[in-house]
Amino acid sequence: MSDVDLDFQRPERLGFPEIVYGERKSVAQLREIAARHEERGANLLVTRCSAEQVEGLSGDYDPVSRTFVCMRAAPEPQVGLVGVVYAGSSDAPVAREGIVTLRFLGCETREFGDCGVAGVHRLLAHRDALLPCRVLICCAGFEGALPSVLGGIAPQPIIAVPTSVGYGVASGGHAALHGMLASCASGITVMNIDNGCGAAMAAVRILRQLRRG
Numbered sequence: 001m002s003d004v005d006l007d008f009q010r011p012e013r014l015g016f017p018e019i020v021y022g023e024r025k026s027v028a029q030l031r032e033i034a035a036r037h038e039e040r041g042a043n044l045l046v047t048r049c050s051a052e053q054v055e056g057l058s059g060d061y062d063p064v065s066r067t068f069v070c071m072r073a074a075p076e077p078q079v080g081l082v083g084v085v086y087a088g089s090s091d092a093p094v095a096r097e098g099i100v101t102l103r104f105l106g107c108e109t110r111e112f113g114d115c116g117v118a119g120v121h122r123l124l125a126h127r128d129a130l131l132p133c134r135v136l137i138c139c140a141g142f143e144g145a146l147p148s149v150l151g152g153i154a155p156q157p158i159i160a161v162p163t164s165v166g167y168g169v170a171s172g173g174h175a176a177l178h179g180m181l182a183s184c185a186s187g188i189t190v191m192n193i194d195n196g197c198g199a200a201m202a203a204v205r206i207l208r209q210l211r212r213g
Contacts (some may be wrong), residue, residue, distance in 0.1 A: 008040060016105055016204060019197060022049030022068070036140060037070065044070040045104045047097060047197050053131050065096035065196070069163035074104035080134035080207045082107050082200075085123070085150060087140040090165045095139045097196030098161070098203075105204050117145045121168045123153075130154055134210060137167045137205040139196065141165025144176025146206065151185025157206050 007018045020033055030046065034057045036046040043106070046068040051061050051092035058126065059070030082102050086095035092113065109135060115123040123146070130136065136154055139161040140146035148158035162176035168173055172191045180190045192200045 001038045005037070006033065015208060016201070019046075019101065019104075020044065020046045022046040022053060022066075025049070027053055027055075029077075031057065034058075034070065035078070036069075037107055039071075041072050041105065043072055043075065044068075046073065046084075047101070057090060062087065062096065062100060064093055064101050066093065067097060067100045069100065069104055071104075074106065075201065078105060078107045078207045079211045080107075080206060081110060081132055082203050082207070083133035083136045083156075085112040085115050085126075085130075085136060085138045085146070085162075087142070087146045088114055088165075091141055091163045092137045094161055094163045094194050094196040098137050098139070098200040099196075101197045101200035106201075107204065107207070109202065116140065116144065116147050120149060123149065127153060130156075131210060135159065135206050136162060137196075137199045139163055139199075139205060141173060141176050142167075142170055144179035145187050147180050147184040147190075148185045151183065151188050153170055157203075158188045159202050160188050161196055161199045162190070162193050164194050 010018045047064050055067040061068045084099050099109050112126050135157050136160045138147040138150050141163040144162050151158050160180040162173045164173035
């Protein structure tokens with residue numbers, strides 16, 4: 001028996017397809033997953049995978065986000081722009097995972113990099129460009145202060161993502177996670193550490209409800 005059981009009914013049930021978590025999957029498993037998607041003419045996104053795991057498969061690999069995408073049909077466009085704000089280039093892998101996921105799901109995105117609070121003027125310089133975004137995803141490590149600052153200047157729903165970036169007591173993203181959970185900026189949603197894909201999925205759920213409203 002195969003150990004691969006894919007959920008191709010998810011779009012009808014929830015409105016978006018299953019995304020495959022690639023870490024620790026074997027090359028054989030990913031080849032089988034890709035073959036089943038090809039049989040159905042379905043789009044495929046694999047997160048947290050290496051180039052070696054997807055070598056030879058038809059699609060595009062992004063080494064920054066560690067994602068593999070094979071698009072066979074244009075996704076249904078989501079209504080509303082999603083901004084992805086991140087503190088520094090060390091946070092880019094998590095931010096890029098979110099961006100790749102958003103685009104896979106038909107979202108228009110805008111990227112705001114190198115906006116860390118150690119140089120807060122860099123974030124403030126993007127204030128006008130942030131306004132058209134319906135939802136904001138904010139990725140930061142170290143003490144995780146960026147979502148609090150963003151939450152003080154932007155009225156949109158904000159999805160904060162702690163990253164496993166920082167020295168010593170940053171503790172693999174736990175300091176950022178705790179800082180975001182304790183944020184004084186009311187109403188911020190906080191994802192798990194390094195979960196850029198989950199943040200993108202949350203943004204899509206919000207956009208779909210805004211469209212229905």
